[in-house]
Amino acid sequence: MARAFTLIEILIVVVILGILAAIVIPRFTDATTLARTTSAERTLQVLRHQIEYFRAKNMSDPDMLNTQWDDLVQNNYLQKEPLNPMNLSTQVAGAPAVGVGWVWRDNGYGVFQIYATDSTFLAELTD
Numbered sequence: 361m362a363r364a365f366t367l368i369e370i371l372i373v374v375v376i377l378g379i380l381a382a383i384v385i386p387r388f389t390d391a392t393t394l395a396r397t398t399s400a401e402r403t404l405q406v407l408r409h410q411i412e413y414f415r416a417k418n419m420s421d422p423d424m425l426n427t428q429w430d431d432l433v434q435n436n437y438l439q440k441e442p443l444n445p446m447n448l449s450t451q452v453a454g455a456p457a458v459g460v461g462w463v464w465r466d467n468g469y470g471v472f473q474i475y476a477t478d479s480t481f482l483a484e485l486t487d
Contacts, residue, residue, distance in 0.1 A: 399445040400476045407462075407474050410437045421472050424452045424464040446479045 371405050412436050418454055422431035429450070430439040440449040442462070449461030456477045467473040 380457075396445045396479070403442055403445065404474065404476055407442060411474060413437060424462075424472075424474070425454060428452050444476050447477060449477075 400416030410432060411422060414432060414435070424431075429452070431436065432438045433440060443450055447461055449459060451460050452462045452464050452474075453460040454463065456466055460477055463475040463477060464472055465475070
């Protein structure tokens with residue numbers, strides 16, 4: 361006598377696989393967001409070090425709002441304009457907004473600092 365799976369047994373296996381997929385897929389989505397956030401934080405560290413190096417060498421801040429990354433790229437502090445991994449923008453502005461990847465503003469102590477915006481362009485990542 362040949363034995364085969366019944367329809368009920370197959371349906372139970374499909375339901376179990378669906379439940380497992382519902383548990384695993386959000387974890388992969390969270391991993392992608394975490395990777396982008398971590399990458400943005402590391403990029404911020406590099407940018408802040410290079411800006412400090414620029415300050416020490418030139419005794420002034422780079423003109424981020426008017427010339428964007430030109431002061432840092434043309435003087436070989438950076439190879440190219442940094443891309444914000446959270447929203448894929450290189451644009452610098454004084455406040456978070458749509459299309460802005462980086463925010464250049466006073467850190468509250470009279471010193472300008474670079475910040476990254478998040479994927480919605482409305483919040484800042486400080487690192």
